[in-house]
Amino acid sequence: MVTAFQVAYLGDLLAGKVVDTAGEPVTCAPDARVVWALTSATHSGTRRNPVPAHRREAMVETVTTRAGLPSLVVPVADVPPSPRFAHTVLATCELVLGEALTPAETVVACSTPDVAALYAAEGFRIAAVEAGDPRDPVRPWDVLERMVAGDDAWRALAHPDAVAFYERYRLDEHVRLVHTDPTVQDDGDLTETRDYTTYTAAFDDASDRKWAQVAPHVRPGRVVDLGCAAGGLLERAAKDPRLAESDLYGVDVSRHLVAEAEHRRAQGVFANPNVFFAQRNLLLGPVFPDRSVDTTTTIALTHEISSYGRGRDDLELLAARIFAHTRPGGVWINSDVLGPADPERVVDLVLDGDAAVPPRDLSGLPRAEAAAHVAALSPAARLVQFARDFPALSGAAVEVEWVEVGQVRSVARTPLRTAMEYLYTRDYTDSWLSECHERFCDMTGDDWRALLEGVGFELEPGSGPWRNDWFVENRLRVGAALRDPVTGAPVEWPDTHVLTVARRPLAPVATAG
Known part of the structure; x- marks a missing residue:
């Protein structure tokens, strides 16, 4: 967003009406230009950067041209927080513009103290923009938050040409959708723990x-x-x-x-x-x-x-x-x-290894360290870790009663749903915490038929549950078996997947009466 205050401030800065953070007047040459460092240009569609760089650049060009503010726009790639951030921006500007921006001929206009300090450390004078005004004018992100909240005052705070640009491309609707998405993290993903x-x-x-x-x-x-x-x-x-x-x-x-x-x-x-x-x-x-x-x-x-x-x-x-x-x-x-057709059936999940290993809090560990810890666990010990992480992250209940065989706890008496949730998840060690957020067994085959037909679809022949026998032999059965807790007999592996081909019916053909 470009605010009305920003444009007025930059006009005053070029006209020599602004002092820097040391109280010294800033005098600009007649041909001085404003370089807009468009940071996070490779990052968009998130609460941190809802508007893509090409739209932001076009907005800046539109506003500054109409305002008579001589400007250049430099897209800067998204980078993690770093003490070298100012150096990254300056190096990008030099590459794009073909000339270095030096402290001798450049003042940095920045209202974020931590960022301004990085430029000051490089020797630049700082013009504090909103941070230096006793009226405490709103920042661009404040304007966006008002827009998201439905406060029409954002239109008076943004520059009029920025408002017109937002409306032309319906960016206000886009920003509102991005900010109100309940399923996505600030950086534009379902989870922060996925590899x-x-x-x-x-x-x-x-x-x-x-x-x-x-x-x-x-x-x-x-x-x-x-x-x-x-x-x-x-x-x-x-x-x-x-x-x-x-x-x-x-x-x-x-x-x-x-x-x-x-x-x-x-x-x-x-x-x-x-x-x-x-x-x-x-x-x-x-x-x-x-x-x-x-x-x-x-x-x-x-x-x-x-x-x-x-x-x-x-x-x-x-x-x-x-x-x-x-x-x-x-x-x-x-x-x-797919979830099993009889999810509450109690089974014995027989696992290799011993469950006598306490679970570990993985939430504060680097992803690689958490992955290595889980990968080193036996199937039985990994279920113990799963029983800690899965309920906390997915919201689903886990019911496990361990049955000792000799001196080893390796049989988990549990509903079939829990057994299958674990077996579906256990091999995804690289993104363990992300996978423990996901529930694989919410829907049965009957659930899918009812849902699809309920909204008006018709199911094509062959739609429905099926068992991936390769998946059973090479994933589910490795180090694990299902037994009946009463008879000890093997329990048949349930269907593992669903394929539905749902067709929207053709509109009825009108006939003359």
């Missing part, structure tokens, strides 16, 4: 298999992959000859993942030129017009929506939004993990 390198690699590795599963059901036209991650599924879709004339859209709530997808597109990864990516949250409002999408895919997404939001209520909202944007005859293809 995105591992996460992206896992999605990419599975993309061939996932595309083979959903491809037969895709209707050409406008194809939307919700929860697209870094675009692995769309990379496969872009190679499909049936979709050569289709427009392919990837939508994800994560800033990190959309940025990686855009990077891949710039590298020429996608064979179809009509591939587009957007950082959006469909729960906050429609992304596409009604009846405009032929195919929507959601792969391993719905359990995250349920986990980080309001459970089934958010899944119902998602289904209603997808139904609304689907053309008659179009489809929503959903594939995800």
Whole structure:
């Protein structure tokens, strides 16, 4: 945001009407210019930086041109907090402008004391902007917060041309949506504890298999992959000859993942030129017009929506939004993990190792250290850690009664839902705390049928639960077994996944009476 106070202050600064923080007048040359350091230019769509850099740059150019304020704009990449921040900005300015900004010929206008101190340490004089005015004028972020709160006073505090710019591009609506998203962290992600390198690699590795599963059901036209991650599924879709004339859209709530997808597109990864990516949250409002999408895919997404939001209520909202944007005859293809059909059945989960290991508080540890600790635990000891972390992070109950076998606690008597939640989660050690926030067993096959039919979809033949036997043999069964607590007989592994192809019915054909 550019405020009316800022523009007036900078005009006074150029006119020699301002003193620096030492009380000395600042005298500017007649041809002096304002350099706007547009920080975090590679970061957008978050509460910290809701407006993308190209919009911010255009707003600054618009406001300063109309105000007669000679200016240059320098985008500066997003960097972590650092004592070298001022050096980073100055080095970027020199690279972009082709000349160094030196203390002899530059004054820094900055109202944030900690940041101003970094420039002062480099020898620059500081003009304190809002911080130096006894009237304590509002800062730009205060104006944004008023906008988000619905206080129309923001229009009088922002520069008039900034207000017009916001309205022209409906940025006020965008900022309000970003700030009020209840599921996303300040930096634009569901969680702060996810290892995105591992996460992206896992999605990419599975993309061939996932595309083979959903491809037969895709209707050409406008194809939307919700929860697209870094675009692995769309990379496969872009190679499909049936979709050569289709427009392919990837939508994800994560800033990190959309940025990686855009990077891949710039590298020429996608064979179809009509591939587009957007950082959006469909729960906050429609992304596409009604009846405009032929195919929507959601792969391993719905359990995250349920986990980080309001459970089934958010899944119902998602289904209603997808139904609304689907053309008659179009489809929503959903594939995800699934809760067991009989979740409250008590089973004995027989695990390798000994549960006589106390759990550890991992919340304050670096991610790598937490991952190494969990990875070193036996299956039984890891369940002990899970029983501590999963309820605290996911809000779900964990009921475990340990049964000693000889001198070893290795049998957990527990509802089947808890057993499956643990087994689905236990191998994701790289992002353990992130995964313990996610519930995989909120929905059964019957739940999905009721939800989809409830919003108006019809299920295509073959939709429903299924068991991934490779997953059972290579993941669930490793170091673990299910037994009946009464008879000791093996318990059959439940269905692990669901695939639903939900079609919006064709509009009825009117007939003459």
